[in-house]
Amino acid sequence: MILDDFLVRAALAGIGVALAAAPLGCFVVWRRMAFFGDATAHAAILGVALSLVLSTSLFAGVLVVSLLMAMIVSLLSGKGFAMDTLLGVMAHSALAFGLVAVSFISGVRIDLMAYLFGDILAVGKADLAVIWGGTALVMGLMGWRWSRLLTATLNADLAHASGVDPRRERWILTLSLAVVVAVALKVVGVLLIAALLIIPAAAARPLSRTPESMALLAAMIAVTAALSGLQTAYWFDTPTGPTIVSLAAVLFAVTSLAGHVRRKVSRAGPASDRPP
Numbered sequence: 001m002i003l004d005d006f007l008v009r010a011a012l013a014g015i016g017v018a019l020a021a022a023p024l025g026c027f028v029v030w031r032r033m034a035f036f037g038d039a040t041a042h043a044a045i046l047g048v049a050l051s052l053v054l055s056t057s058l059f060a061g062v063l064v065v066s067l068l069m070a071m072i073v074s075l076l077s078g079k080g081f082a083m084d085t086l087l088g089v090m091a092h093s094a095l096a097f098g099l100v101a102v103s104f105i106s107g108v109r110i111d112l113m114a115y116l117f118g119d120i121l122a123v124g125k126a127d128l129a130v131i132w133g134g135t136a137l138v139m140g141l142m143g144w145r146w147s148r149l150l151t152a153t154l155n156a157d158l159a160h161a162s163g164v165d166p167r168r169e170r171w172i173l174t175l176s177l178a179v180v181v182a183v184a185l186k187v188v189g190v191l192l193i194a195a196l197l198i199i200p201a202a203a204a205r206p207l208s209r210t211p212e213s214m215a216l217l218a219a220m221i222a223v224t225a226a227l228s229g230l231q232t233a234y235w236f237d238t239p240t241g242p243t244i245v246s247l248a249a250v251l252f253a254v255t256s257l258a259g260h261v262r263r264k265v266s267r268a269g270p271a272s273d274r275p276p
Contacts, residue, residue, distance in 0.1 A: 045098025206259025
């Protein structure tokens with residue numbers, strides 16, 4: 001069968017995570033939630049430890065802990081702590097506690113590097129089912145709530161006037177973020193999940209005129225980075241997760257330069273319009 005080839009499974013996993021992360025990453029960029037995504041991703045190690053201790057699904061453990069982290073941050077924000085300070089403390093504390101908790105688990109062989117930086121080449125058929133199930137959930141939520149999420153992102157007062165509850169839309173984003181963290185753990189690891197969310201969206205921004213075009217272009221960039229990163233890692237025997245993120249960063253540099261050139265050409269105008 002075609003799925004017996006580990007490279008095919010890895011490619012399908014990369015495409016699935018890219019499609020889930022791209023539209024959500026646009027909202028992370030628009031709302032300036034990069035630190036929030038980082039904190040949620042770092043909490044995934046605690047979810048891994050919980051899953052191993054309770055012998056439950058890795059996806060379920062990571063999802064629950066990521067949601068708890070997001071809830072704690074939301075509840076503590078505005079209570080005497082600056083948001084960036086709070087997120088910095090929570091992100092690094094969650095990662096540290098998770099690593100300590102994992103070290104106490106006996107009788108289970110744990111490859112921390114795979115959890116920290118991903119192990120896409122070890123994706124199995126069950127992993128693929130979880131990844132694409134999570135991708136379908138995130139894409140369904142984004143499609144269902146797209147206009148409401150955009151309104152809440154644009155202006156809270158406008159959202160209230162339109163009958164949209166910004167807090168509810170934020171919780172939908174939080175749930176989607178936790179799902180993406182859970183499905184991306186196997187592909188890029190907890191330390192690089194935030195990069196896969198942010199970089200494709202940031203790369204799409206200079207070349208986009210509408211939110212929809214930015215989300216679509218971000219998805220194309222993320223899929224391109226996933227497939228080209230997988231191929232490059234196979235050719236040069238480099239770590240796959242970091243290679244995927246590196247290719248995404250290269251695409252970000254290319255689109256940023258292209259956007260800069262387009263703006264300069266647009267400001268200059270046609271030659272016939274310039275004075276002699």
